[in-house]
Amino acid sequence: MKRICLLLVLPVVLLAGCSEFSRVQKSNDYEYxxxxxxxxxxxxxxxYAQQLFEELLPIYKGTDKAENMLYKYAYCAYxxxxxxxxxGIFKQFIESFPKSDNVEEVDFMRAYCFxxxxxxxxxxxxxxxxxxxxxxxxxxxxxxxxxxxxASQIIDICxxxxxxxxxQAAQLYFNIGQFHAAxxxxxxxxxxxPDSQKGDFYKLMVxxxxxxxxxxxxxxxxxxxxxxVETEYRDFVDRFPESKLMAEAKKLNSLTENQLxxxxxxxxKAAAGS
Numbered sequence: 001m002k003r004i005c006l007l008l009v010l011p012v013v014l015l016a017g018c019s020e021f022s023r024v025q026k027s028n029d030y031e032y033x034x035x036x037x038x039x040x041x042x043x044x045x046x047x048y049a050q051q052l053f054e055e056l057l058p059i060y061k062g063t064d065k066a067e068n069m070l071y072k073y074a075y076c077a078y079x080x081x082x083x084x085x086x087x088g089i090f091k092q093f094i095e096s097f098p099k100s101d102n103v104e105e106v107d108f109m110r111a112y113c114f115x116x117x118x119x120x121x122x123x124x125x126x127x128x129x130x131x132x133x134x135x136x137x138x139x140x141x142x143x144x145x146x147x148x149x150x151a152s153q154i155i156d157i158c159x160x161x162x163x164x165x166x167x168q169a170a171q172l173y174f175n176i177g178q179f180h181a182a183x184x185x186x187x188x189x190x191x192x193x194p195d196s197q198k199g200d201f202y203k204l205m206v207x208x209x210x211x212x213x214x215x216x217x218x219x220x221x222x223x224x225x226x227x228x229v230e231t232e233y234r235d236f237v238d239r240f241p242e243s244k245l246m247a248e249a250k251k252l253n254s255l256t257e258n259q260l261x262x263x264x265x266x267x268x269k270a271a272a273g274s
Contacts, residue, residue, distance in 0.1 A: 021048050030059055034069075041072050050076035067097050071106070078109065087113035108147045111135045115154050121164050132158045163193045167202070174209055179216070183209035200236070200243035207232045207252050214259070223263050229256045 024036045037052035053073040060066050074089035090110035094103055111134030117127040135151040135158075142148065170185035183206050190202040210232055214225035233253040240246070
């Protein structure tokens with residue numbers, strides 16, 4: 001019975017809310033509209049507040065009320081997860097009120113909007129790059145800000161996402177048997193993220209990729225390509241002497257040495273036969 005009553009009451013409440021907002025919209029009393037916009041904002045009815053602020057901003061432009069209105073207008077968009085619009089309004093706020101006490105906060109929120117729009121690893125990472133750039137700019141502009149630590153953490157999160165995207169591309173090449181491309185891509189990941197905790201893994205995958213590439217190469221190209229594997233192995237040992245993956249790297253190098261010995265024997269036999 002209680003559930004039925006609630007279902008009956010809810011549409012009435014919604015209609016009442018819409019009816020009230022409709023009356024506010026139709027009013028020609030701008031001060032009244034502004035008070036209602038503030039009330040809607042406090043009550044987290046951001047859609048209503050946004051519409052009213054949008055109407056009133058041109059009217060109050062240049063007044064002492066414009067700064068607070070634009071500030072809340074930006075947050076209306078942000079709280080409705082319209083991060084693209086919010087970023088633009090936050091930017092507008094900074095340009096319009098560069099000396100405001102809220103500039104530091106708004107500058108951070110503008111960068112944070114890019115971060116909120118950063119998609120899954122598999123998708124285009126343009127907003128991830130924008131978030132990193134905006135957060136770094138924030139750190140440079142507000143060096144003593146308590147938000148700088150969070151900005152640095154967000155940059156690290158974004159960098160990890162970009163690293164994961166590059167890794168997935170390299171791994172895909174390996175999985176489909178494009179070993180030469182895989183070797184190049186894994187090497188690129190390591191160059192782009194030299195301090196990565198997965199650096200030794202990327203280097204091992206470079207060795208593995210070139211080893212597999214050498215195996216399927218035409219015979220007259222195998223020697224130089226197996227020698228490339230040995231070169232990558234020596235670099236692995238120099239860069240990651242304490243790696244837990246050393247045993248696997250040594251195994252690949254041992255197999256490479258065996259392949260080179262077999263190739264040399266074949267060459268020696270061919271030379272003796274001629």
